[in-house]
Amino acid sequence: MTAAGLALAVLLLAGCGGPAALAAAGPQAGRIAGLWAVVFWIAVIVETAVVAFMLYAVARSRRPGHDPAGARPEAGREHRAVVAITVAVGLTAATVLGLLVASIGTDRALASLTRSAPLTVEVTGQQWWWDIEYDDPVPSQRVRTANELHLPVGEPVLLTLRSRDVIHSVWVPQLHGKQDLIPGRTTSLWIQADRPGTFTGQCAEFCGYQHAHMRLLVVAESRATFDAWRAQQRQPATEPTDPLGQRGRAVFLAGPCVLCHAIGGTRAGARVGPDLTHLAGRATIAGGTLPNTPGHLAGWILDPQRIKPGAHMPAMSLPAHDLQALLAYLAALR
Amino acid sequence: MSTLALRQERRDEGVVEPAQLARAWDTPPGLLGALASANHKQIATRYIVTAFVFFALAGMLALLMRLQLATPEAHVLGPDLYNQVFTVHGSTMMFLFAVPVMQAMALYLVPLMVGTRNVAFPRLNAFGYWTYLIGGLLLWGSFLLNVGPDAGWFSYVPLAGPAYAPGKRADVWAQVITFTELAALVGAIEVVVTAVKMRAPGMSLERVPLLVWAMLVTAVMVVFAMPAVMVGSTMLAMDRLVDTHFFNPAEGGDVLLWQHLFWFFGHPEVYIIFIPATGFVSSIVSTFARRPIVGYPAMVLSLIATGFLGFSLWVHHMFATGLPRIGASFFSAASLLIAIPSGVQIFCWLATLRTGRVVVRAPLLFVCAFIAIFVVGGLTGVMVALVPLDLQVHDTFFVVAHLHYVLIGGAVFPLLGALHFWLPKMTGRMPSERLGRWAVAVLFVGFNLTFFPMHQLGLAGMPRRVYTYLPETGWGRLNFLATVGAGLLAVGVLLFLANVAWTLRHGAPAGDDPWGGDTLEWSTPSPPPSYNFAALPVVHDRHPLWSVAPPGAVVGLGRREVLITEAIDATPDHRHALDGPSLWPFLTAIAVGIGVIVAIFTPWGVTLGAVLVTITLTGWFWPHRPAVEPGR
Numbered sequence: 028m029t030a031a032g033l034a035l036a037v038l039l040l041a042g043c044g045g046p047a048a049l050a051a052a053g054p055q056a057g058r059i060a061g062l063w064a065v066v067f068w069i070a071v072i073v074e075t076a077v078v079a080f081m082l083y084a085v086a087r088s089r090r091p092g093h094d095p096a097g098a099r100p101e102a103g104r105e106h107r108a109v110v111a112i113t114v115a116v117g118l119t120a121a122t123v124l125g126l127l128v129a130s131i132g133t134d135r136a137l138a139s140l141t142r143s144a145p146l147t148v149e150v151t152g153q154q155w156w157w158d159i160e161y162d163d164p165v166p167s168q169r170v171r172t173a174n175e176l177h178l179p180v181g182e183p184v185l186l187t188l189r190s191r192d193v194i195h196s197v198w199v200p201q202l203h204g205k206q207d208l209i210p211g212r213t214t215s216l217w218i219q220a221d222r223p224g225t226f227t228g229q230c231a232e233f234c235g236y237q238h239a240h241m242r243l244l245v246v247a248e249s250r251a252t253f254d255a256w257r258a259q260q261r262q263p264a265t266e267p268t269d270p271l272g273q274r275g276r277a278v279f280l281a282g283p284c285v286l287c288h289a290i291g292g293t294r295a296g297a298r299v300g301p302d303l304t305h306l307a308g309r310a311t312i313a314g315g316t317l318p319n320t321p322g323h324l325a326g327w328i329l330d331p332q333r334i335k336p337g338a339h340m341p342a343m344s345l346p347a348h349d350l351q352a353l354l355a356y357l358a359a360l361r
Numbered sequence: 362m363s364t365l366a367l368r369q370e371r372r373d374e375g376v377v378e379p380a381q382l383a384r385a386w387d388t389p390p391g392l393l394g395a396l397a398s399a400n401h402k403q404i405a406t407r408y409i410v411t412a413f414v415f416f417a418l419a420g421m422l423a424l425l426m427r428l429q430l431a432t433p434e435a436h437v438l439g440p441d442l443y444n445q446v447f448t449v450h451g452s453t454m455m456f457l458f459a460v461p462v463m464q465a466m467a468l469y470l471v472p473l474m475v476g477t478r479n480v481a482f483p484r485l486n487a488f489g490y491w492t493y494l495i496g497g498l499l500l501w502g503s504f505l506l507n508v509g510p511d512a513g514w515f516s517y518v519p520l521a522g523p524a525y526a527p528g529k530r531a532d533v534w535a536q537v538i539t540f541t542e543l544a545a546l547v548g549a550i551e552v553v554v555t556a557v558k559m560r561a562p563g564m565s566l567e568r569v570p571l572l573v574w575a576m577l578v579t580a581v582m583v584v585f586a587m588p589a590v591m592v593g594s595t596m597l598a599m600d601r602l603v604d605t606h607f608f609n610p611a612e613g614g615d616v617l618l619w620q621h622l623f624w625f626f627g628h629p630e631v632y633i634i635f636i637p638a639t640g641f642v643s644s645i646v647s648t649f650a651r652r653p654i655v656g657y658p659a660m661v662l663s664l665i666a667t668g669f670l671g672f673s674l675w676v677h678h679m680f681a682t683g684l685p686r687i688g689a690s691f692f693s694a695a696s697l698l699i700a701i702p703s704g705v706q707i708f709c710w711l712a713t714l715r716t717g718r719v720v721v722r723a724p725l726l727f728v729c730a731f732i733a734i735f736v737v738g739g740l741t742g743v744m745v746a747l748v749p750l751d752l753q754v755h756d757t758f759f760v761v762a763h764l765h766y767v768l769i770g771g772a773v774f775p776l777l778g779a780l781h782f783w784l785p786k787m788t789g790r791m792p793s794e795r796l797g798r799w800a801v802a803v804l805f806v807g808f809n810l811t812f813f814p815m816h817q818l819g820l821a822g823m824p825r826r827v828y829t830y831l832p833e834t835g836w837g838r839l840n841f842l843a844t845v846g847a848g849l850l851a852v853g854v855l856l857f858l859a860n861v862a863w864t865l866r867h868g869a870p871a872g873d874d875p876w877g878g879d880t881l882e883w884s885t886p887s888p889p890p891s892y893n894f895a896a897l898p899v900v901h902d903r904h905p906l907w908s909v910a911p912p913g914a915v916v917g918l919g920r921r922e923v924l925i926t927e928a929i930d931a932t933p934d935h936r937h938a939l940d941g942p943s944l945w946p947f948l949t950a951i952a953v954g955i956g957v958i959v960a961i962f963t964p965w966g967v968t969l970g971a972v973l974v975t976i977t978l979t980g981w982f983w984p985h986r987p988a989v990e991p992g993r
Contacts, residue, residue: 046820070740084714108712119704130747204752211610214683236440239827
């Protein structure tokens with residue numbers, strides 16, 4: 028029974044090449060995965076040894092039907108046992124000390140990832156989405172987006188982390204461990220992606236109703252692609268040229284949307300909700316929970332509470348033609 | 362002087378008739394008698410039964426959560442209900458089950474094991490139980506009225522603060538803490554004083570059973586740990602009720618202060634739950650290996666070391682908050698260090714099994730399951746003690762797996778084994794060996810099926826406390842497996858409870874000492890009479906019932922009195938009259954309950970409570986002439 032459990036344990040853990048935290052895409056997650064491998068195999072050895080010894084000790088002297096009250100208790104043979112225990116404790120202490128050294132070494136390596144004048148991104152957590160702003164000395168050159176973090180491959184990037192309401196925690200397992208975003212404090216996290224790709228992350232600190240739907244996409248791309256993306260993000264929103272799009276813009280600007288959302292180049296400048304200047308360029312909506320398609324966007328605008336109960340976006344009751352116009356306008360915000 | 366008093370006793374009274382003892386110690390009949398009871402076994406039994414009711418309820422909540430998480434985007438529970446469910450599950454398991462049930466075992470067993478007739482402060486003990494019961498009813502009553510706390514059993518601010526938790530849910534949580542911690546402190550004081558001052562003559566410190574040592578260390582830990590969370594929850598309640606700003610950064614407060622206060626309690630809490638279990642394990646291993654535990658001094662020192670170290674690693678719950686690295690390393694080292702005393706205990710038990718003549722019975726199988734599971738939990742504990750690994754697995758399902766390996770494996774398995782082991786003593790009837798073995802097997806498989814996959818889910822990126830997850834995450838299969846396991850785990854619990862029910866109805870008479878145990882409780886009839894021992898025992902070595910010289914007897918003490926002995930070497934010091942049954946503890950608990958519950962809604966609750974408690978305490982401590990016992 029115990030052996031079966033252990034077999035299951037080893038079987039399941041042996042297949043651990045797959046999980047995100049061990050499929051590293053950056054130097055830091057890579058180092059942590061290296062430390063994991065060491066500790067994991069030590070754990071397998073210790074558990075196997077303990078269970079095997081226990082089963083041996085119990086099975087050896089098993090006499091079925093034997094009455095415990097009848098067996099006269101006796102001591103004796105303690106000396107050798109004490110020696111064995113001392114050796115086992117010494118091994119434990121040595122292992123623990125070794126692990127501490129390995130851990131502190133890994134920790135130092137994690138902290139060694141820095142560079143001067145790095146790309147700095149301000150990430151602000153709020154219920155239940157990520158506000159992302161690329162720092163720039165020239166205020167007009169700052170770029171603001173949401174739930175999608177673009178990074179150049181192979182460069183350390185500094186994330187400056189703040190919270191606007193409760194505690195959140197940013198975690199992209201393929202890149203690094205987590206770092207909390209704490210109201211009243213500013214924390215930071217260096218990350219680096221070593222290969223292009225899209226890596227998903229998620230808020231890891233319980234933050235209320237929609238903690239489950241507070242996802243983050245990290246898009247790592249070549250420096251050239253990243254620069255092009257950033258340059259494009261600096262542009263104001265595309266002006267609609269078709270009548271439907273123009274009508275949609277009017278719906279947006281006349282409606283309650285502007286109370287929370289900003290669209291660069293228009294009068295809408297609120298910072299309560301995500302910046303929509305380049306909404307159509309993003310892969311997802313609703314905190315990374317829905318693909319960014321017109322159908323999902325329509326569903327989200329009409330009834331966000333059905334998709335993310337408790338979300339702070341109120342339901343919009345728009346006539347069908349206004350909704351179509353609004354969707355056309357938003358779909359053009361590349 | 363003390364020996365003189367005893368000789369005096371001997372000459373005066375000779376052997377006391379059981380009928381006289383029964384008159385002095387029995388609880389009065391009827392409902393009022395039951396409410397007034399100050400008998401440690403009655404109160405402990407109530408505690409155990411109540412705690413298991415809460416265990417079953419919180420277990421049902423766990424099943425609900427597993428149903429919700431079995432498939433991606435399920436709609437069994439919405440986010441609002443899910444958050445209440447996991448908060449009430451965690452709070453119930455920690456505050457209403459794990460700590461109280463361990464203390465209850467101590468309140469039942471410690472007086473018997475040290476050879477005395479009741480706990481040190483019988484009425485306070487009764488007060489503790491009623492307070493605990495009111496706290497439990499408050500939590501579950503609120504939950505059933507949809508005012509259940511929903512910010513997690515840890516109630517992190519600001520999520521549980523006034524700005525983000527409108528309504529009364531977080532206040533209910535804070536006041537439940539007040540009740541349960543009060544009860545825990547009361548229980549701890551009982552155990553400390555009983556174990557230190559009321560041991561049988563001759564039971565010097567080096568002869569104290571390991572279980573009593575474990576309970577003593579635990580009780581001392583409770584005394585130091587609980588005030589931190591009581592301060593914290595009071596500050597939270599004040600932030601919410603009277604607009605203080607302890608945790609409001611906008612007004613100079615600090616949200617991390619809460620985490621420090623909470624985990625300064627929260628981490629020792631784990632050991633407060635685990636250390637009593639080590640006591641059960643020592644008793645069971647020693648009995649069924651038919652020999653004393655190897656390395657008694659090492660075991661005792663390990664318990665004490667765990668008690669100290671348990672207070673120096675709370676920050677490992679906060680590695681992701683961005684602490685200075687040096688500080689983090691210190692707490693990482695302290696967290697690793699605790700593997701050493703835990704290792705010592707495991708090795709001593711294994712050595713005892715190896716050098717003993719093992720008799721396999723269901724309680725021992727529970728212990729074997731415990732060792733297999735707990736060692737996994739300890740090893741994943743080493744993983745989360747390492748800062749870099751913790752940054753990956755912290756607040757994920759990996760930690761959910763880890764904590765259940767430690768708490769179910771480390772505490773519930775030994776507890777169930779202990780109940781099977783002491784059920785004959787408590788009920789006078791033998792449990793079914795066959796049902797007991799089935800229960801262990803099903804629980805073991807169900808447990809591992811439920812929680813082992815969660816390690817992998819955590820590494821795959823699944824955070825804790827999510828009410829659902831997207832299909833594209835790929836977490837569906839392992840979650841489904843875990844849900845199947847949870848069903849099996851529930852079957853295992855039912856098998857265990859069925860065995861208890863069977864024992865009560867059909868169990869064979871147990872006799873005094875069915876397992877051949879070594880400690881004093883096995884020298885009493887099963888179940889023990891209200892006065893525990895017909896004559897208070899005198900012990901000559903560490904294993905009084907295995908000794909060639911059987912325990913001696915203190916002659917006399919026919920009234921409601923116990924013998925107080927010296928703390929170190931347990932030489933008799935004086936005789937001490939204990940309080941008997943009284944309704945005042947019950948009424949005082951009600952008064953405290955009214956005050957604390959009204960304080961959820963208005964600060965005047967504190968005033969009201971103070972007035973009511975003053976009245977009931979006046980009644981409680983009203984001086985009266987001790988009644989002269991019949992037969993004197």
